[in-house]
Amino acid sequence: MNIIATDAPSSKGLANMLEGYDCPAILVSVDYQILAINQHYRNEFGNTPLEQTSRCYEVSHDYTVPCDEAGEDCPLSAVLQSGHKERVLHIHQTPRGKEHVDVEMLPIFDDEGELLFFVELLRTISMASPENINNKLVGASRRFNQMLEKVTRVSQNDVSVLLLGESGSGKELVATAVHQGSQRSKGSLVTLECAGLTDSLFESELFGHVKGSFTGANNNRTGLVELANGGTLFLDEIGDVPLSMQVKLLRLIETGSFRPVGSSIIKHSNFRLICATHKNLFQMVKSGEFRQDLYYRINVFPIYVPSLRERQEDLPLLIIALLKRISEGKEYYLTDSALQLLRRYDFPGNIRELSNILNRAVILSDTNLIEPSTIQECLDIDRELGQYNDNSLQIDDSGLASGRSNGTEWVDLKTAESRYLADLMAFYEGDKEKVASVAGISLRSLYRKLES
Template structure:
């Protein structure tokens, strides 16, 4: 225990070492009076004296958090007189880190608020810098999502992740599983898009040998594989209506029968769903069961699109590059980063990853500058324009090769390498393109 201020109640200060998390004792005026050993190991020593304030030490602010644009758990605890909790980004010896802050009020003999115990619980599922293992970001929209994940993760409540395609809903599902009591059990994913009734039942419940034509062996279903763990149903809104009642029965009873079997089996799992669709609108339209909607929608979490968290793009981009780099470490220049931050991403993080993947192909060194990003964005925009108008395969190939020729200044060897064809094949395809254009010109001139 470290005593910071001279007027500290020694008995209360000693209590801090009984907590399993880093803890500090503060006054209603934000003065830090004492810290426990876990706090000092995690966040470092605080200089003794009467001037240490929690907002100065934790954030480097010159005023309380609620006056600096953030939620302040201490101010909230004073207003409510009860325990309060909020997610903050704290300064640590390792840099900025997400911390789940819990404020516990302590009253004196006259039932007046005298002290507050601040518990600081690290959030290992997120990082404010690039990370290959954790959710990455520090924007208000990201922090709001992360706070909800941190709150519901340790419970057994069903969660539905709502957001556009490419926003990272699967990564959020992994984070929920990681901080749940089932973390040491399997996380099993079922991609619900494009499943026929037979395939859905076989995937979900398994089948016995001879259950249907082609069932040459007994197969374990995902319902059995997930027993004790977390079941992630990705794009749950794509499940055909006739199959939804079978899923509802599994969720409500925990029982199922493998296809072709009369044996009833049991399974136990925590449910996480994800969708880019408006499920309630589907309920009103009659394409999604209302009873299933209420069963899975116990705790909805909005996963924000990239346009709502533009300030996170540099960290996300660096994290994606680390995943793409392998042995070769790529670096983005500041001008390239600004260009990425200005772009509007219809495909969200998935689109950003595609652009960076293109950049690693175009880069001749491990430095990716604004010109390379510009070329990738142009290729990307051209691809989007092509997808808007239906083209035959020859036209798509021709447009693709023409774009590569422009990007590589007609370097046929490099273009052939990027396109994955021989230089000889490239010459032949370019000749066919020239002949096609000449033929079109002749026809137009007639």
Template sequence: MNIIASDSSSFDELASMLEGYDCPAILVSVDYRILAINQHYREEFGDVPLQQNKRCFEVSHGYSVPCDEAGEDCPLSATLQSGRKERVLHIHQTPRGKEHVDVEMLPIHDSHGKLLFFVELLRSVSVASAQDGSKKLVGSSKSFNRMLEKITRVSHSDASVLLLGESGSGKELVAHAVHQGGHRAKNSMVTLECAGLTDSLFESELFGHVKGSFTGAHSNRVGLVELANGGTLFLDEIGDVPLSMQVKLLRLIETGAFRPVGSSIIKHTNFRLICATHKNLAEMVKAGEFRQDLYYRINVFPIHVPSLRERQDDLVLLTNTLLKRINQRKEYHLTDSAMQVLKQYNFPGNIRELSNILNRATLLTDTNLIERSTIQECLEIDRELDPLGETSSASQLLSINDAGEDKEWLDLKTAEKRYLSELMAFHHDDKEQVAKVAGISLRSLYRKLE
């Protein structure tokens, strides 16, 4: 199409072309002005007063400068630099609040190669939320958005996905997001926890067995690979699959064929494979503990699932979300000082540990306001229950003093006792006044002084 900026009929034709897209679409000038929108955009994001010459970053982000000047990736700027279409994940302001949106920017040139417009396609990411707990995946930090961008890219394909991350970081939730974002979402996602399975049990769980195939096989059993037909098979902690079983798993992935234990009948299945591990599989391959050919089969599209330490900017959002999920009938809140305690903690158990701490805190608090001392008590319990007997960041925090030297802090329990003791002495054992100054209930104070 030969488009000239001054040719209004050609411009109208290009604007009407937006209706041909099956998603929200806008026409943008090279100076970020929104020139036209389609009906899908109006329905999902609302109308835009075109006569006001609004710029795209003003409407979608509320910024006064382009996205790349506000600390985000800008698809328009990236397209200008590359000369081809670009795609990024953004958090947009919508009538429903902040939402993750997958943005694709297409450059439109005239017959002489001059850049005239951009067509911006916007697809909402339904598997995650940037502001509340309505979705299983919640976050808005840079590390979370990088992960989510990979999820949106791979979901619509059938490529095998390998999720890499620490225990408790939410790898199974990410697996569900990949499954729900793809064309197999209407079918089941079947999960096999590989840790702790013997050779025979792994084979029976995965492939199924027939009656009498081994002691205890009193009836036929359908294997998980058969149940996953048409859907997704999620192998959690793939690094724990027995070495002797890895060749059978490899054959299943390559051919889709399997044979239930004790059966001579070959069956076939079609599934999307997602694996997860907290182990370094590449090092395991070097050590001869994991088959190299299997590693390359499952590592088609790796996704790093960030630890909670890598997404500290999400801590407040995650805390509020988890509190809502813990008790939907009672609304809990953390005091600012309680949140500061959480921000100083290292969370070796990641989001799973945060959830446990908050569950414990709601049981220990007397009101719907969770105080600093309650969070400190919960962290102290975690330290005491540490099966490795290691000193956690809850009991030993380092900071930099004015001289630039490391300063070792007291563990929370000792510091709290010293604080309350000094406070009691200063207020001449007036417990009501001490409780008021400490920001805790009188009942909590009595419990801590016992």
């Protein structure tokens, strides 16, 4: 909204008005000078010296020039161009360090339409951070901030969200951020990994089943849709949902009603839907692999999650955050040359691959300083496995995968995988969540592989 102030009010009178806002607010002149702050601002960011030299860009960013001259979007400049309120996401200097802040700039006009002041409203975004490694979403690059701004905007709305991006780019973490920033955050975030599910398993997982409804249904099972009531349902890899099941999923989204497998009772669930995929759903619609009506139901608000290649500036931040999570108390560091080696790598597996590389590096390092030779060894592991899979894989008469290299016979892939997982289980003392993370598979897949 545009605020019309009659009788050319003083900045002191407008300063009193700031106390009416339920978030940190400052009063800014047309030449960027901070004229007043409210108590919410003092509580969150501390006192700001109100001097002639206290410009908003100096206090918030330590800049010597306005944001748009320093390579960032400037809400004040945007308001001057549009004539109405503007909203941007910035990284501000705060007493706690750098933080993502959602900035809303409101222009104040007199009754003749002359621009007098700006009211700047600031809301800290707790779901992400440019440096706090305790947050799951970490980044400060322009591409990351553009994505985070969309996450912030859509979180407060209850519309369906479709997350698009390469595998390993962090779509599940973005889904968690949308849920945590929503009014449903006190409810459950329930995730269904759609990849690899048969028709019957997908229906049972999603809707639940009653005892005796099919072979192996020895007990009643509550479906994930019912568990998501009041919260968020996240369907990961929605592009892998069997075509025959898509019509049932569409009916669920349209009506909120479902029927457990083998039951005649109709149930209802109120949930917010988030879907994710690395596939081109539009092309799948054109080829008949994905229903068009379902596509438009889930694609209300699409968010593209950038690959690691597209946000290379975030690599040092991500490394610090991942090493902190991996090491569990012990601090590890990369040498500058090791970091430069990773900068030259294109990460086809994105952040998930980076996490795997750092996990290996921690295991292979004899000290807490990770050298470039260790990083190179970690990269060579995948390169050697790729050559093995491409050039050495054969199928013998028994149907088992095997390979030969320089006259040496390889064990079958299933046995090699079992040994690899057994070694990880031993190293991490049976911590299945950690092993699944290092192996780059879901916890459910790990259980299945350990039992087979």
